[in-house]
Amino acid sequence: MTPQAYPEKYFSNIFTKGKRGNILVENIIFIILNLIFLVILILFLLKQGSGAIVLEQSYAKQISLLIDSSKPLMTLKLNMEEGKKLAEKNKVDFNEVVRIEDNIVVVKLSGKGGYEYSFFNDVDVTAYPDKEFYVFIINEKN
Amino acid sequence: MNKYGTDKIISVYWFGILIIVAGGIFAMVYTFYHHPYDVRELEANIMINKIADCLSSEGKINLNILDDTEKFLLNNDNFLEICNVNFDVEKKWEDEPQYYVEINFYKPGDTDNPIFEISNGNKNLISSCIIQNEEYEKLARCVEKRFYSLTENNNQYLIKILSIIRKSEKNVK
Numbered sequence: 001m002t003p004q005a006y007p008e009k010y011f012s013n014i015f016t017k018g019k020r021g022n023i024l025v026e027n028i029i030f031i032i033l034n035l036i037f038l039v040i041l042i043l044f045l046l047k048q049g050s051g052a053i054v055l056e057q058s059y060a061k062q063i064s065l066l067i068d069s070s071k072p073l074m075t076l077k078l079n080m081e082e083g084k085k086l087a088e089k090n091k092v093d094f095n096e097v098v099r100i101e102d103n104i105v106v107v108k109l110s111g112k113g114g115y116e117y118s119f120f121n122d123v124d125v126t127a128y129p130d131k132e133f134y135v136f137i138i139n140e141k142n
Numbered sequence: 143m144n145k146y147g148t149d150k151i152i153s154v155y156w157f158g159i160l161i162i163v164a165g166g167i168f169a170m171v172y173t174f175y176h177h178p179y180d181v182r183e184l185e186a187n188i189m190i191n192k193i194a195d196c197l198s199s200e201g202k203i204n205l206n207i208l209d210d211t212e213k214f215l216l217n218n219d220n221f222l223e224i225c226n227v228n229f230d231v232e233k234k235w236e237d238e239p240q241y242y243v244e245i246n247f248y249k250p251g252d253t254d255n256p257i258f259e260i261s262n263g264n265k266n267l268i269s270s271c272i273i274q275n276e277e278y279e280k281l282a283r284c285v286e287k288r289f290y291s292l293t294e295n296n297n298q299y300l301i302k303i304l305s306i307i308r309k310s311e312k313n314v315k
Contacts, residue, residue, distance in 0.1 A: 030156075033157075034160070037160055037164065041164060041167060044167075044168070044171070045167075045171060048171050048172075048175050051175070053175075054175055057178060057179060058179065061179055061181050064181075064185075065181060065184055065185065065188060068185065068188045068189070068192070069188045069191070069192070102231070103228055103231035103232075104231065104232065117312060118231040118232050118240075118309075119231070120185075120189060120227050120228055120229060120231060120241060121192065121226065121227070121228075122222075122223075122226045122227055122228035123226065140226075141226075
């Protein structure tokens, strides 16, 4: 079959094939773009939920409230597995994640300054890491 | 030809919708995660529990608070030290403490006139207790609790503790 013999039929076939091909490619691009959109959205949500700023604040406030409700001679253990992972990712030594300076708790999970929150309980607190936990020993102030 | 054109228009609308949805989710997440956790009410409750433990144990007023002759040993100056509480915790707020505590002792028959009262902290925070709703969350948080306790001679007292925490900068945006 040559174009000269059956011009209408010939071009019609080419057009149909091309049209179908366009629709398929368009659909694939459409699906890929949708998937990219969903992946970006999920990554954004995950990043926000486990971000250093949120975790630092959460840990600092938790530790302050724990110390406030404690009494001398108590030992408190706080699971900071998520914080440890983030600290390692941000190349922060886990030994330096929590600092107690007088009556202020400072939590640092990234290279930036960290987050601090104060407690009113007049006690002496010693903090040290133990695997994925942080241990707080409460003693009377001298 | 029309169908092809319509598909294109639908996909443009579809991406428009996706952008609106993404914008909405971004706004919600941003609002949620950039809003600090407000722990002031918890903190005020913990403070009340701590002071209540300091004043009374097992339903009896401690002897370092009220002696055998029913004389109050507590005063505005020594109360924080006796109860192991420190309000002077942040140098930034040295001139304007972020805490206030008031303790009133009443005889059970007369709960309007306290027979003994002590307080410590920033008195200016008391005015915040008049309005305590979400619209005015930047004001200090107030919590008041009361309980009964006996003396060594089995005389009953009603003790009211008011605890106020400000710390608005760290707890409210």
